Amino acid sequence: MAKINPIDPDYFKDERAAPGFKVIGTTVPRSDALGHVTGRTEFFEDRTFPNLAHLKIHRSPHHHALIDSVDTSHAEQTPGVLRVLTYKDVPANWYGVLRLIGIGPDDEPVLAEDRVIYKGEPIVAVVADSEAAALEGASRVRVSYTELPAVLDVEEAMSPDAPIIKRAGTNYFVYEGHHSRRIRFGDVEAGFARADHVFDWRYSSAPIEHAPTETTGCIVVPQSNGRLLIHSNTQAAFFTLDNTALIINRAPTDLQVKGGTVGGGFGGKVDVMVEPLACIAATLTNRPVKFVYTREEEMQVSSPRAAERIYIKDGVLSDGRIVARKIMLYVDAGAYARHSPYGATKAAAHLPGPYTIPNVHADCHCVYTNRTPSSAMRGFGVTIADFAIESQMDRIARALDLDPLEFRLRNAYRDGDLKAHRKVASGTALIEVIQRAAELVGHELPEEYRAMSSTTPRGAQA
Amino acid sequence: MTLLRGRGYASVNYPTGMNLGGDPSQAIIHATTMGGFVVTLSSVDLGQGLKTVVAQCAAETLGIPMENVIIDTADTDTGPHCMGTFASRGTHRVGNAVIMAAREAREVMLQVAADELEVDAGDLETDGTGFVRLKGSPATKIHISDIALAAHFKQGKSISGRGIFLKERSYPVPETGEMDPDSCQAHACTVAEVEVDDETGIVTVLRMYNTYEIGRALNPAMVAQQVEGGAWMGVSHAIFESTEPYYPASRAHGPIDFCEYLMPGPAEIPVQTSVILERPASNGPFGAKGIGEMTANAPIPAIANAIFDACGVRLTTMPFTPESVLRGLDALRAA
Numbered sequence: 001m002a003k004i005n006p007i008d009p010d011y012f013k014d015e016r017a018a019p020g021f022k023v024i025g026t027t028v029p030r031s032d033a034l035g036h037v038t039g040r041t042e043f044f045e046d047r048t049f050p051n052l053a054h055l056k057i058h059r060s061p062h063h064h065a066l067i068d069s070v071d072t073s074h075a076e077q078t079p080g081v082l083r084v085l086t087y088k089d090v091p092a093n094w095y096g097v098l099r100l101i102g103i104g105p106d107d108e109p110v111l112a113e114d115r116v117i118y119k120g121e122p123i124v125a126v127v128a129d130s131e132a133a134a135l136e137g138a139s140r141v142r143v144s145y146t147e148l149p150a151v152l153d154v155e156e157a158m159s160p161d162a163p164i165i166k167r168a169g170t171n172y173f174v175y176e177g178h179h180s181r182r183i184r185f186g187d188v189e190a191g192f193a194r195a196d197h198v199f200d201w202r203y204s205s206a207p208i209e210h211a212p213t214e215t216t217g218c219i220v221v222p223q224s225n226g227r228l229l230i231h232s233n234t235q236a237a238f239f240t241l242d243n244t245a246l247i248i249n250r251a252p253t254d255l256q257v258k259g260g261t262v263g264g265g266f267g268g269k270v271d272v273m274v275e276p277l278a279c280i281a282a283t284l285t286n287r288p289v290k291f292v293y294t295r296e297e298e299m300q301v302s303s304p305r306a307a308e309r310i311y312i313k314d315g316v317l318s319d320g321r322i323v324a325r326k327i328m329l330y331v332d333a334g335a336y337a338r339h340s341p342y343g344a345t346k347a348a349a350h351l352p353g354p355y356t357i358p359n360v361h362a363d364c365h366c367v368y369t370n371r372t373p374s375s376a377m378r379g380f381g382v383t384i385a386d387f388a389i390e391s392q393m394d395r396i397a398r399a400l401d402l403d404p405l406e407f408r409l410r411n412a413y414r415d416g417d418l419k420a421h422r423k424v425a426s427g428t429a430l431i432e433v434i435q436r437a438a439e440l441v442g443h444e445l446p447e448e449y450r451a452m453s454s455t456t457p458r459g460a461q462a
Numbered sequence: 463m464t465l466l467r468g469r470g471y472a473s474v475n476y477p478t479g480m481n482l483g484g485d486p487s488q489a490i491i492h493a494t495t496m497g498g499f500v501v502t503l504s505s506v507d508l509g510q511g512l513k514t515v516v517a518q519c520a521a522e523t524l525g526i527p528m529e530n531v532i533i534d535t536a537d538t539d540t541g542p543h544c545m546g547t548f549a550s551r552g553t554h555r556v557g558n559a560v561i562m563a564a565r566e567a568r569e570v571m572l573q574v575a576a577d578e579l580e581v582d583a584g585d586l587e588t589d590g591t592g593f594v595r596l597k598g599s600p601a602t603k604i605h606i607s608d609i610a611l612a613a614h615f616k617q618g619k620s621i622s623g624r625g626i627f628l629k630e631r632s633y634p635v636p637e638t639g640e641m642d643p644d645s646c647q648a649h650a651c652t653v654a655e656v657e658v659d660d661e662t663g664i665v666t667v668l669r670m671y672n673t674y675e676i677g678r679a680l681n682p683a684m685v686a687q688q689v690e691g692g693a694w695m696g697v698s699h700a701i702f703e704s705t706e707p708y709y710p711a712s713r714a715h716g717p718i719d720f721c722e723y724l725m726p727g728p729a730e731i732p733v734q735t736s737v738i739l740e741r742p743a744s745n746g747p748f749g750a751k752g753i754g755e756m757t758a759n760a761p762i763p764a765i766a767n768a769i770f771d772a773c774g775v776r777l778t779t780m781p782f783t784p785e786s787v788l789r790g791l792d793a794l795r796a797a
Contacts, residue, residue, distance in 0.1 A: 003690075003736075005682045012741040016678070016749070022590035023522045024748045027683040031514045031533065032507065063713065101483030119713065153710045176636035183639035205780035206709035208699055209723060236546025237504045237538050260536025265508040266695075270548055296718040304705050332710075345634060346480055349643045354475035362639070371713065372705075376548055378695070379755040382476060383762070387780060390472035390763030395776065404471050404767070412473075422640040427751075429649045429675035429741045434473050436737055437651035437673040441469070454741075 011432050032261075043214055043261055044231040049221060049288040053082055055281050056134035058124040058141035059301065060116035063150035063370040064165060067114055067123070067143060074140040075126050080133025082285050084141075085125040087111040089280055091249035096337055097272055100242055105168055108336040108373070110247060110276055116145075117165050118335035118370050120301040127281045127289060150370040154309055154330040157367050165335070166368050173333070173341040173366035181348040183362035185420040188315075191324025191359030195315030199396055202311050203388035207304035207332070210377055214263025216302055217292025218274045220282040223256075228279050232259045235269045247276040248283075255279070267376035271303055271338055303375030306340060307332040310388040315359075320402050320410045324359040325352040329385065333366050334373035339380070341366045346381030349421050353389040354430045355411040356458065360420035405438050409449045416457050428454040463661040467668075468772025472763040473651040476756030477644030478746070479551040479629065486628040487551075488542035489559040491520065491567045493621035495614050497592070497607035499524060499567065500532045504541030505556045510754055511684045512552045516560045518680055519747050523564035524571070525588020526606055542626075550752030553680065554645060557747030558627040566623030574613045574621060575604050646743035648751040649675040652693070652760035654732075656768040658775075660791055663784030665701050665769055667732040670761060675739040677751035682738070685753070689736045692757020697732065698725045699758060700765040701782050 004027055009016070018025060035041035058075075072084045087093045087109060096106040112123045126137035151157045157171040158179075165171055175181045192198055218232040228250075234240040237257045245252040262269060278291040293302060308331055315324035329347055333340035344366040351362045364381075379386075397407040412430040419425055431454045438445050479485050490502040501520050507513045513533040521528045535541055544556060568588075575594040576583035579602060587597050595603035613619040634641040653671040658664075672689050679685045702724045707715050717723035742749020762780065770776050775790030 003683065003686045006686050006689075006736045007679055007682055007738045007740060009740075011675075011739040016740040016742055021522060021748070022525075023518045023528055024678070024680055025682065026518075028514055028518055028528055028681055030511045030684060031517065032509065032511075036509075098483075152713060175634075178636055181634065181639065182637065184637065185639075201778065203778045206704035207706050208703050209705045211703070211720075211723065211725065234546075235506050235508060235548060236544070237506060237536050237541070238543050239546050241538050255538075257538045258536065260506050262506060262508045265506075265547065267548055270546060295720070299705055299718050299723055300716050307706070307709050342480070342482060345482065345641075346477075346643065348634075348639050349477065349641060354473065354647075354649070378692075379476075379759050380549070382755070383699070383759050384780070386472070386474045386759045387762045387766065390474065390760070391766050391776075391778065394470065394472075394763070394767040394770065398770075408471075408473050413475075420639070421634075421643075422638065423642050425647075427646050427677075427741055427743050428475075429739060430473055430475060430651075432739055432741075433649045433651040433673045433675050436739060437471070437473075437653055437671060440671045440673060440735065440737060441653045443653075 008436065041261060043263055044217065044219055044233050045292065047219060047231055051287045053127050053129060053285055053287045053289045054131045054134040055125055055127050055278055055289055055291040056138040057122045058138040060119055060121040060123060062116060062145055062147055063119050064148040065116050065145035066148060067112060067116065068146055069144050070124065071142040072124060074142065075137040078133060078137040078140055080129040081126055081137040082129065083127040083281060085277065085280060087113045090247065092247050095247050097243055098339065098342060103341060107166065107168060118372055120372055125277050127285055152369055152371065154332050154367040154369060157369050158365065165370060171368045173337060180363035180365040181345045183348050183351055183360055183420050186359035188324045188326050188359040188361035192315040195323055196318040197316045198313065199399065200313040201392060201395065203391060204309045205307050205384045207307045207374060209299050209304050210266040210268030212264025212266065212268055215293040215295060215298040216269055216274055218278050219288060219290045220278040221288040222282050222286055227254050227256060228282060230255060230257045230275055232257055232275055233262045233269055234259050235262065235265045239270065240272050240275055243272040244275045244279055248279050266378045267380060268302060270376050301372060303338060303373050305377035306374035308384040310385060312388055312392045314392065314396060316396055320400060320407050322355060322357045322411050325357045327351050327362040329364040331366050332371060332374060333368055334371040335368060336373040338373050338375035340374060343381040347385050350382045350385055352420055354413050356413045356417040405434055405443060405445060406449050409434055409452055414454050414458050463659065466658045466660055466772040468656055468768045470654050470764045470767030470771055472760040472767065474756065474760045475647045475649050476550065477647055478554045478752035479645045480549040480643050481629040481632055482643060484628055484631040485545055485551060485555060486626060487544040487555040487559045489563040489625040490542055491563040491623045493610045495610055497530060497610040498532055499526065499530055500534050501560055502541050503535040503544060503556060504538055505544040505552060506536050506547045508547050510688060512547065512556065515553050515680045516556050519557045519560045520564045523561050524568050525590055527592055530606065550754040553750050554746055554752045555627045557750060559625040561747055563623040563625030567621055570619060570621045571609055574617055574619055575609045577617060578604055578612050645745050646677065646751045648677065648753050648756060650756060650760045652764040654761060654764035654768045656765060656772055658769055658772040658787060660773060663787035665782055665787060667697050667765060669733045672734065672736040674753060675741055676753050677743040677746045678740050678749035679738050680748060680750050685738055686736055688753060689757050690734045693734060693761045694726065694731060695758040696761025699780065700762045702726060704781055
């Protein structure tokens with residue numbers, strides 16, 4: 001029955017007392033489970049419309065190039081093609097999804113204008129009677145390029161002699177005048193000077209796909225009253241609506257988003273990639289238009305989880321107390337910002353991990369390279385940092401011949417501790433999950449560590 | 463060939479929500495003629511069960527059975543604003559908005575009942591089965607369908623409520639990074655047991671032990687589902703996945719389908735044991751924290767540390783492919 005009710009009631013007994021709940025804390029069946037297991041759940045692609053048109057994209061084959069010319073005449077003459085769209089058809093072509101919360105600049109074109117800065121960047125959209133005709137039309141677009149040197153490494157991108165690939169003038173997002181989101185807490189150099197041991201290691205990751213079963217897509221249906229009804233698998237209905245309205249320069253009340261059934265999100269369906277072009281195409285053709293990524297587009301063109309590179313330098317006393325942690329973190333945002341500036345800030349707030357360290361210095365860089373733009377994904381800003389931090393903790397414990405759980409418990413944050421981003425910790429429970437995990441696998445802890453508690457202030461315990 | 467076994471640990475925390483944009487969500491609730499309660503939202507359920515847990519929040523607060531709650535969501539013409547489903551925010555933000563709306567609707571429901579029963583609304587309670595009754599005198603009661611009918615056709619009242627969650631926006635201080643971005647933190651410790659084949663370099667995750675502190679488990683089976691489903695993703699990130707296998711040296715070799723982009727199948731799923739601790743968050747719906755994202759996090763370093771424990775190879779680049787394990791073993795032998 002552990003899968004049905006895995007709760008251990010013996011921790012935080014005083015705090016968790018449940019005042020006679022009737023529904024909360026019970027296992028109610030998931031409302032969508034029956035539809036999913038019987039195949040009756042209706043996804044956006046299950047809807048059929050007469051005269052449905054299809055939209056496909058002609059994409060850049062180069063990482064970085066100037067566009068010398070675009071010839072759409074062969075695409076337009078392809079049987080079944082209804083309309084060919086270039087950036088000139090997009091009313092407000094430059095956008096940034098985070099402008100809704102005041103974060104800029106608008107750094108991305110819906111369709112490329114005079115240059116492309118990643119392989120797979122959309123240049124021309126082709127709308128046709130059938131998917132096959134749209135694909136054929138897209139393949140007949142002719143673009144001539146002058147290739148430019150590509151920047152494909154985050155630290156090379158930050159170096160002074162790297163070619164600048166962004167029109168804002170820097171290969172990184174600027175955080176209020178700084179080249180990174182900073183954390184400055186205590187005096188990290190004084191901490192290293194005081195330490196008995198210093199450990200300095202590097203960690204990295206490659207990009208990861210959200211790999212949803214259902215690829216990103218939408219169907220836009222012109223309504224008899226002139227509005228556009230957008231059937232979408234977006235993770236954020238109003239975010240999609242508002243950004244789409246701004247890009248196509250229509251009143252937000254002209255648009256309606258219907259969604260709510262998503263065949264896998266994981267952060268991959270918050271970028272507003274398909275709705276604006278489908279709306280423009282539906283308006284220009286006055287037909288329902290479907291724009292859905294192929295599996296190849298989902299894997300290679302849609303935003304992945306950013307690759308990261310993380311350097312952690314720790315100063316540790318012989319008794320296992322970490323007294324200084326310096327982190328240099330590089331998020332490979334790829335060619336455009338999308339949600340990455342926010343992810344790097346989220347990483348900064350997470351550092352130095354769930355440990356109380358008196359001296360912390362972190363620079364979290366959101367770096368642009370000539371790669372597929374990365375963006376939000378489950379654990380945004382934190383997942384790769386946790387890989388680095390917890391690998392670091394294991395290595396230090398081994399280097400100092402400390403038990404890996406005792407080393408974590410000694411440094412674990414507690415209620416009342418001031419975190420590196422100057423928020424006072426409350427509701428902490430790292431100590432207890434470690435104690436319970438040790439018990440679960442028969443890892444014996446000395447009494448001193450079993451007696452620790454998140455609710456006991458640090459000064460009152462060892 | 464030798465199969466080498468090892469155990470690794472990782473402990474993490476994770477923030478609920480990210481309010482750099484204020485992070486709001488709204489809910490509207492109204493009663494139908496016969497006592498259904500429609501919770502109208504624009505939030506998206508990604509399959510994690512948002513519609514189910516917020517229905518539980520509404521039923522608990524209104525004091526009515528789950529069967530009487532209808533969730534109507536993800537239509538921007540009818541549903542009030544929701545920031546979106548991400549940042550482990552859904553249960554926390556939407557749950558809070560629904561509770562606020564349900565409290566307002568409950569107040570009207572009890573007043574309508576009080577007028578029907580000719581008692582004081584403050585003396586009434588809900589029994590969770592569909593009746594509103596007089597405290598200490600349970601025979602004096604009225605069913606919610608009769609309350610709703612009276613409100614609609616007799617008293618002329620709208621049994622409805624409005625709710626919103628908003629955390630004041632936090633602007634980071636540029637020099638120091640001082641900020642207040644989240645609402646609470648959930649916690650986890652994962653222990654992974656792996657087997658490393660020293661001839662093929664293949665890593666098999668045998669078992670995972672997950673201990674989570676999540677505030678309040680609103681629906682315990684869905685918590686287990688989220689913890690173990692997320693751990694699967696962690697295993698996948700750790701030892702299988704990348705869209706650029708030779709990042710950053712080469713942009714080539716990118717997989718374009720599930721034949722090339724590998725993920726664990728049923729045979730690669732470890733045996734999992736999960737334990738949940740509850741330390742309710744003061745600002746969470748019934749104390750709940752968000753754990754949607756974090757469940758993929760601790761497994762990755764736990765597996766890396768278990769691989770080192772098994773074979774002495776320290777892998778510092780994700781994913782931990784057979785090639786990287788074999789290169790690590792070669793380097794150990796050469797040293």
